Amino acid sequence: xxxxxxxxxLMIIYVKSMYEYDTKWGMAEPAAYTVASDSETTGxxxxxxxxEIAIGVDIGTSQCSVAVWNGSQVELLxxxxxxxxxRSYVTFKDDIPxxxxxxxxxxxxxxLSGATIFNMKRLIGRVDTDPVVHSSKTLPFLVQxxxxxxxxxIAALVNNMWRSTTPEEVLAIFLVELxxxxxxxxxxxxxxxxxxxxxxxxxxxxxxxxxxxxxxxxHVLRLMPEPTAVALLYGQQQQQASHDNMGSGSExxxxxxxxxxxxxxxxxxxxAGGVSQIKSLAGSTIGGEDLLQNMMSxxxxxxxxxxxxxxxxxxxxxGLLRVATQDAIHRxxxxxxxxxxxxxxxxxxxxxxxxxxEFEEVNKKVFKKCESLIMQCLQDAKLEVEDVNxxxxxxxxxxxxxxxxxxxxxxxxxxxxxGMNPLEAAVCGAAVxxxxxSGINDPFGNLDLLTIQATPLAIGIRADGNxxxxxxxxxTTMPAxxxxxxxTIRDNQTEALIxxxxxxxxxxxxxxxxxxxxxxxxxxxxxxxxxxxVCMDIDASNVLRVLVGVVMPGSRQPAIPVMEVRMPTVDDGxxxxxxxxxxxxxxxxxxxxxxxxx
Amino acid sequence: MxxxxxxxxxxxxxxxxxxxxxxxxxxxxxxWKQNFTVVRCCNRSSWEKPRAQNNxxxxxxxxxxxxxxEIKEAYRKLQKxxxxxxxxxxxxxxxxMLNEAYEVLMKEDQRRKYDESLGQxxxxxxxxxxxxxxxxxxxxxxxxxxxxxxxACIGCRECVHHASNTFTMDEVHGCARVKVQFGDxxxxxxxxxxxxxxxCIYLVEAEELAVLEFLTQPQPKEGYGIFGGGWERPGNxxxxxxxxxxxxxxxxxxxxxxxxxxxxxxxxxxxxxxxxASMNIKLESFLKTWKWVKEALGMNIN
Numbered sequence: 001x002x003x004x005x006x007x008x009x010l011m012i013i014y015v016k017s018m019y020e021y022d023t024k025w026g027m028a029e030p031a032a033y034t035v036a037s038d039s040e041t042t043g044x045x046x047x048x049x050x051x052e053i054a055i056g057v058d059i060g061t062s063q064c065s066v067a068v069w070n071g072s073q074v075e076l077l078x079x080x081x082x083x084x085x086x087r088s089y090v091t092f093k094d095d096i097p098x099x100x101x102x103x104x105x106x107x108x109x110x111x112l113s114g115a116t117i118f119n120m121k122r123l124i125g126r127v128d129t130d131p132v133v134h135s136s137k138t139l140p141f142l143v144q145x146x147x148x149x150x151x152x153x154i155a156a157l158v159n160n161m162w163r164s165t166t167p168e169e170v171l172a173i174f175l176v177e178l179x180x181x182x183x184x185x186x187x188x189x190x191x192x193x194x195x196x197x198x199x200x201x202x203x204x205x206x207x208x209x210x211x212x213x214x215x216x217x218x219h220v221l222r223l224m225p226e227p228t229a230v231a232l233l234y235g236q237q238q239q240q241a242s243h244d245n246m247g248s249g250s251e252x253x254x255x256x257x258x259x260x261x262x263x264x265x266x267x268x269x270x271x272a273g274g275v276s277q278i279k280s281l282a283g284s285t286i287g288g289e290d291l292l293q294n295m296m297s298x299x300x301x302x303x304x305x306x307x308x309x310x311x312x313x314x315x316x317x318x319g320l321l322r323v324a325t326q327d328a329i330h331r332x333x334x335x336x337x338x339x340x341x342x343x344x345x346x347x348x349x350x351x352x353x354x355x356x357x358e359f360e361e362v363n364k365k366v367f368k369k370c371e372s373l374i375m376q377c378l379q380d381a382k383l384e385v386e387d388v389n390x391x392x393x394x395x396x397x398x399x400x401x402x403x404x405x406x407x408x409x410x411x412x413x414x415x416x417x418x419g420m421n422p423l424e425a426a427v428c429g430a431a432v433x434x435x436x437x438s439g440i441n442d443p444f445g446n447l448d449l450l451t452i453q454a455t456p457l458a459i460g461i462r463a464d465g466n467x468x469x470x471x472x473x474x475x476t477t478m479p480a481x482x483x484x485x486x487x488t489i490r491d492n493q494t495e496a497l498i499x500x501x502x503x504x505x506x507x508x509x510x511x512x513x514x515x516x517x518x519x520x521x522x523x524x525x526x527x528x529x530x531x532x533x534v535c536m537d538i539d540a541s542n543v544l545r546v547l548v549g550v551v552m553p554g555s556r557q558p559a560i561p562v563m564e565v566r567m568p569t570v571d572d573g574x575x576x577x578x579x580x581x582x583x584x585x586x587x588x589x590x591x592x593x594x595x596x597x598x
Numbered sequence: 599m600x601x602x603x604x605x606x607x608x609x610x611x612x613x614x615x616x617x618x619x620x621x622x623x624x625x626x627x628x629x630w631k632q633n634f635t636v637v638r639c640c641n642r643s644s645w646e647k648p649r650a651q652n653n654x655x656x657x658x659x660x661x662x663x664x665x666x667x668e669i670k671e672a673y674r675k676l677q678k679x680x681x682x683x684x685x686x687x688x689x690x691x692x693x694x695m696l697n698e699a700y701e702v703l704m705k706e707d708q709r710r711k712y713d714e715s716l717g718q719x720x721x722x723x724x725x726x727x728x729x730x731x732x733x734x735x736x737x738x739x740x741x742x743x744x745x746x747x748x749x750a751c752i753g754c755r756e757c758v759h760h761a762s763n764t765f766t767m768d769e770v771h772g773c774a775r776v777k778v779q780f781g782d783x784x785x786x787x788x789x790x791x792x793x794x795x796x797x798c799i800y801l802v803e804a805e806e807l808a809v810l811e812f813l814t815q816p817q818p819k820e821g822y823g824i825f826g827g828g829w830e831r832p833g834n835x836x837x838x839x840x841x842x843x844x845x846x847x848x849x850x851x852x853x854x855x856x857x858x859x860x861x862x863x864x865x866x867x868x869x870x871x872x873x874x875a876s877m878n879i880k881l882e883s884f885l886k887t888w889k890w891v892k893e894a895l896g897m898n899i900n
Contacts, residue, residue: 251670275674437683450678477697479682479690539690540682 054192054221054438055182056229056430059171061121061262061289062396064088064101065427066178068186069435072442074428077185085423086178089118090170092156092163099174101181112140112319114157114312117170119289121198122262124167124212125205128152132285135293138307140318149576157315168208172215179216193218194434196226196426198263199283199456202502202512203544203568221437223542225456227256227267228278229429230394230420232451234269235276236432237419240446242273253279253383254390254417257374257407258426259397261288266373268381268388274449280380280475281456282373288329288397290366291359295325298362299340299350317344324350332356333399360402367406374410380475385410390417398422453478459536459544461486462499462508463591471536474504478542483535486591492524496532497589499578500546500567513578514544515569518589521560522550529553532591544568654699654712656772662713662816663830666704673700732811733776740780743807744787747835748773748814750798757799760790771816779807809839848874 055068063085067076076084079101087100092115119139126133128145133152137143142162144153155162182190197209206223213220224232234254251272258265265283269276297303300321307314324342331338337355344350360367378385391411397403399422408414421428436447454477460470463486472482488496496519503511522530535547549562570577655662658672676696682689702708733744744764746757751773757765758774763781765774780787791799802810816831832838852874 272671273674273678275678277674448678450681450683452677452681477701479693480697481694539687540693 052188052192052438053440054194054434055186055190056194056196056427056432056434057175057178058196058226058229058427058430059121059175060088060260060396061119061287062088062260063423064174064178065424066182067424067427067431068182069431069440069447072444072446074431076424076427077182079181086174087118088121088174089116090165090173091116092158092165094158097173099177101174101177112315112322114141114315114319117141117154117156117165119262120167120170122285122289123152123154124171125202125208126152135290138293138296138304138318140315140322142310149579157312160312168212168215171209171212175213175216175218179218191217191219192221192434192438194222194224194430194437195220196229196430197223198285199225199227199265199267199281200263200285202457203514204512204570206542207568221541222433224430224433224451225265225267225281225283225453226260226263226395226426227258227265227281228269228276228451228453229427229433230256230258230392230425231267231269231271231276231278231429232432232436232449233420233425233429234390234392234417235271235274235449235451236446238271239274239449243445252389253387254392255374255377255388255411256392256394257370257398258395259287259370259393259403260395261397263287264370264373264395264397266377268377268383274445275452276450277452277477278454279383280377281454282377282380283456284369284373286366286369287395288400291329291363291397291400292322292325294362294366295329295354295359296321298358299325299352299354300344300348313346317346317348320344321350328354329359329400332359333401356401363402367402370403371406371410374407385412388414392417392420392425394420394422394425396423453540453542455480455538457502458504459500459502459514459538460484461534461591462501463593465587465590466508468501468503468505468508468511469593471534472538479537479539481535481537483533485594486532486534487528487594488522488525488530488532489527489587489590489592491527493527493589494522494524495520495589496522496591497581497585498534498546498548498591499581500565509578513570514567515546515565516577516581517548517563517565517569519548519550519560519563523552523559525552528592528594530559531594653716653770654703656770657695657699658703660703661830669700669703733779733807735779736781739804741804742801743779743804744776744791745800745802745807745810746773746775747798747800748775749831749833749835750796752796754795756793756795757790760793761786765790806839809842810835813838813842 053069055066056074057066058064064087065076065085067074069075078084079086089100090097091099119136122132123136123143127149128151129147129149133143133145137145141157142153142155144155146153151166153164154166155164157163179190193213195209195213197206201209209223210220231254234256238252251270254269254271256265256267256269258267262285263283264286265281267281268279270279271277300306303318303321307318320342321344324340328338328340332354335356337353340350340352340354342350378388388411391407391414393404393407393416404416408416432447432449433451435442436449440447442448454475455472456474458468458470458474459472460468463469469484469486471484472480476482486496497516498519499508499516500514501508501511502514505511519532522532529552531551531553533547533549533551535549537545537547544567546565546567547562548565549558550560551557552559655664658669658676660668660672664672673696677693678684680689680692680696682693702712746765748768748771753767753772753774755767755774758767761782764776764778764787766777767773768775791801813832814835852870
């Protein structure tokens with residue numbers, strides 16, 4: 001955390017100089033930020049006179065938007081160019097970076113000159129051994145990896161100079177712009193936000209999003225998995241419909257499939273009387289970006305080796321190819337074949353006719369993954385295809401014919417749910433949650449809503465050798481508290497190492513390391529005797545606490561003071577952290593699960 | 599951090615599959631919360647099953663034989679009231695319990711196991727010296743007796759407040775019942791009868807009391823393989839008592855007819871006997887307890 005502080009302070013100064021806000025809004029108080037970034041994000045902060053309505057923000061991989069509950073309905077805010085959907089990028093020019101909210105690009109190619117950083121949602125909180133980071137190396141700016149499990153080096157080309165930045169900084173810059181936009185239109189200071197995040201984000205990645213918000217002077221009220229925001233909006237629509245029909249408001253099951261540029265998420269929700277219960281969640285890092293990259297390497301098979309050097313020329317080339325491919329994919333949504341004609345310079349020319357079948361063949365794996373996510377989600381919810389009342393497809397990729405087809409095929413030709421804008425659903429849901437979590441009441445009962453969330457990933461510790469033992473399984477209703485009893489593996493073992501992981505892998509190292517701590521002072525006893533109770537508690541604002549206590553058999557009192565640790569504690573480099581711990585301690589401080597005596 | 603985590607909190611979750619508790623609500627407590635605290639505070643002696651510490655049915659406010667739909671609806675309703683998104687951090691502990699109760703009751707196998715553990719607890723109570731649910735008498739014998747219709751009772755504690763020697767709260771079922779017949783002076787009892795918001799305290803004939811008190815207790819339902827099972831009590835205890843009396847009368851009449859017209863009319867008697875055969879089998883178990891109740895009562899009256 002210390003090494004990120006100078007950058008963080010720089011950020012504040014930059015924010016201060018760029019936006020001359022009234023200081024009474026508390027915009028430029030570093031103390032407030034540091035507290036915001038590391039304190040818990042509960043929704044307790046009710047302002048003195050009247051409750052401030054939190055805004056809903058959707059920062060997508062390619063587009064971002066902001067919406068707010070205006071007292072009777074959700075309203076999407078437009079920027080000065082009358083856009084609801086704003087491109088998610090930041091261009092570094094001279095000294096002052098500018099984001100996609102406020103600035104105007106003269107041409108799409110300017111985006112790809114090397115000075116513009118985008119796709120940060122794919123990179124935030126990832127280490128350089130992550131395959132997603134490696135696939136991002138074809139982006140027209142610098143993504144450098146050392147492959148040891150530290151954060152990648154990211155830089156923009158400004159005046160023929162690589163200027164380094166971080167995903168957090170880039171996100172913070174356009175969050176500041178979004179905030180300025182909202183403040184200008186709503187004529188009030190904005191502090192609380194509800195952000196949508198992908199289902200597959202690890203807790204470490206969520207802290208990075210919170211950090212970016214803190215840098216922008218925003219307080220995160222809730223981080224909502226994207227499909228659950230859509231589920232909330234669906235719940236509201238169902239409730240309004242049942243009001244109109246004077247219906248009984250019977251339970252409805254909906255499957256939400258959300259595929260954007262960076263991520264693909266699926267959720268199953270059961271809604272009745274304004275309460276949406278999330279039955280299951282599934283998500284993966286696949287999206288339009290993968291379609292684009294696959295298509296690029298299809299059009300130019302040796303593109304990867306070509307772009308390795310990241311010279312100015314290559315970046316330009318990469319940009320040209322990117323724009324042409326993107327354009328082709330967009331056109332393939334309405335046409336069955338397109339002509340790709342692009343001159344990359346240096347005698348490198350692409351002149352090809354690509355049809356829809358070819359596009360679908362190239363991206364076969366991506367679509368297969370989408371199908372498996374849906375099936376997994378249904379299975380986790382213990383539901384059959386026939387049980388689903390409504391199928392909702394949202395996100396940018398919902399315009400791709402193949403995506404629509406594969407979903408309707410799974411649901412045996414069932415008609416898709418209408419009445420939701422695929423691009424705006426998530427941000428609208430976030431805005432509704434913003435109003436609900438801020439304690440706003442609506443006289444017409446439109447905010448009489450609740451989303452009961454579920455944990456998207458299992459959380460557990462390393463035990464039984466190198467295995468991952470979940471304490472809170474996937475799709476557990478939140479708030480949740482579960483415990484598992486462990487014991488020592490050798491006689492007179494007085495210390496134990498608790499390594500907290502999150503994920504679905506069987507082996508510990510296949511999962512994300514969230515944190516670690518040591519239990520000391522276990523009373524000397526033969527192996528298998530001390531009961532080491534590991535309890536995990538997640539509250540409604542998704543704060544995870546791990547509690548560990550040691551109880552000796554026959555005693556009702558803990559032998560040593562109980563440890564309570566808020567997770568995640570790792571701040572960076574979780575890849576090499578685990579390796580280093582393993583090297584130092586080996587299996588000497590291990591634990592095994594205690595078999596319950598019948 | 600608004601949730602206080604202390605050593606004792608931790609211990610309360612030191613056994614897996616146990617309901618955790620500690621509530622720090624500042625609001626006036628609704629009934630279930632009081633129950634909960636009381637139940638939790640009772641001494642944790644070694645025989646006590648940890649699961650028996652609070653009742654999931656009571657927590658959700660559903661009856662023992664409610665179906666999944668009813669449980670779901672009750673769960674949603676309570677979530678909407680107590681979810682931390684709505685009431686803030688102080689709803690955390692309660693929502694945790696709700697989630698646990700819901701998880702157990704919605705899964706058929708877990709619910710059955712839980713019902714069994716509940717039943718065991720209740721049987722243990724029944725084996726105690728003091729038969730829970732039957733009132734004792736104080737003072738001279740009277741023609742009328744006090745009886746609380748536990749189906750109607752909303753657990754307001756009004757009667758317990760006014761006449762604490764007569765009425766008591768059944769914390770497991772969440773309703774009041776008579777502990778000692780006329781344990782307080784008549785004036786207090788009259789006040790408590792009048793103060794009942796649902797008028798569920800009745801003056802009944804003394805000889806009817808035992809039947810009513812027996813019938814009002816939840817009885818184990820017969821299970822067929824994996825179906826059925828659990829506990830139930832009659833919806834209207836007075837009607838149930840009436841039909842119980844009718845059954846007794848009919849039985850007596852059957853016996854009479856069997857004794858008198860032994861050989862004369864064979865076929866109709868046989869048919870009637872066959873019709874009542876199943877009823878008699880059922881009644882036998884009833885009668886055993888009935889006799890035992892009589893004995894217990896007789897002793898108390900003397």
